[in-house]
Amino acid sequence: MSLFKRLLNPKGKSEDKVKNSDHSKYYPEETLPIDERFTYNFNRNGGKFLYCENMEEILEAFDNILLENDWYERDVFCLDEMLTSRFDGFNLNFITKANATFFLSNCESLVANNGSILLCSKQIKEKKLHELPANFVIFATTSQLVENISEGLRKIKSRNKLHIPSNITTIQDFETNKEKDFMSYGSSTKNLYLLLLEDL
Incomplete structure (x- = not known):
């Protein structure tokens, strides 16, 4: 009898779930700390x-x-x-032309809610993402973690009050064989390594 009741009344499932949970349905969902959220989303990308x-x-x-x-x-x-100068001892030929094996750079922010890297003209000048090498190595610190892109943009604005950088963009697609959807249309896929230094 209870099997038929569950099949015919799908609302009962959600009601049971609310009754069995420790909190009511109006209690805000628990969120992961910002560093864990960024790590999860970045790896998922x-x-x-x-x-x-x-x-x-x-x-x-x-x-x-x-x-x-x-x-x-x-x-x-x-x-x-x-x-x-920091990575000089590795027998590499540092050039300022984009036709290289990989791109070594820092970034403006690490965006937790979608696992993206926020860049601007300080890092990439006026180049578009598709003009840069397919391989990225990004050096960043834990103090650069932000909740969302808006917070990252506010940080750029507060650090550069006299002259706001141009060419602000994010990169969040790091798998070449990942299936594209509507939201990723026009984005450039990069093979990206993130070197994250603890500075907090």
């Missing part, structure tokens, strides 16, 4: 995430990326002088 506690671990992880992909003695597109 196909990104490769390397968490490091200090610069020694960053350099070791970078070395492993080069080894895994056989990127030693290759051209690297990098526009940040701090990064070229």
Whole structure:
């Protein structure tokens, strides 16, 4: 009898679920901390995430990326002088032209709600994502985590009050074989490694 009741009354299922749960249906859903949400969404998008506690671990992880992909003695597109000096000991040829093996850069923010990387003209000048190499290595810190794109844009505006950077974009599609949907139309797929340094 109860089997037929459940089949004929699907509302009963949700009512039972509310009765059995610890909270009422009006209680706000529990959300994961911002770092866990970013990690989950970033991995779901196909990104490769390397968490490091200090610069020694960053350099070791970078070395492993080069080894895994056989990127030693290759051209690297990098526009940040701090990064070229920081990663100088790896026998790489740093160039300012986009026809390189991979793109080494920092970013503006790491967006937790969709696992994307927020970039602007400080990192990519006036280039579009499809003009950049297919492989990215992004260096970021945990203090760059934001809830959503709006918060990331507010941070850009507050840091650059006199001159707001142009060419602001996000990248969140990191799997070449992932099936595209309407929302990802026009986006550029990148093979992306994130070197995340703990700085909080």
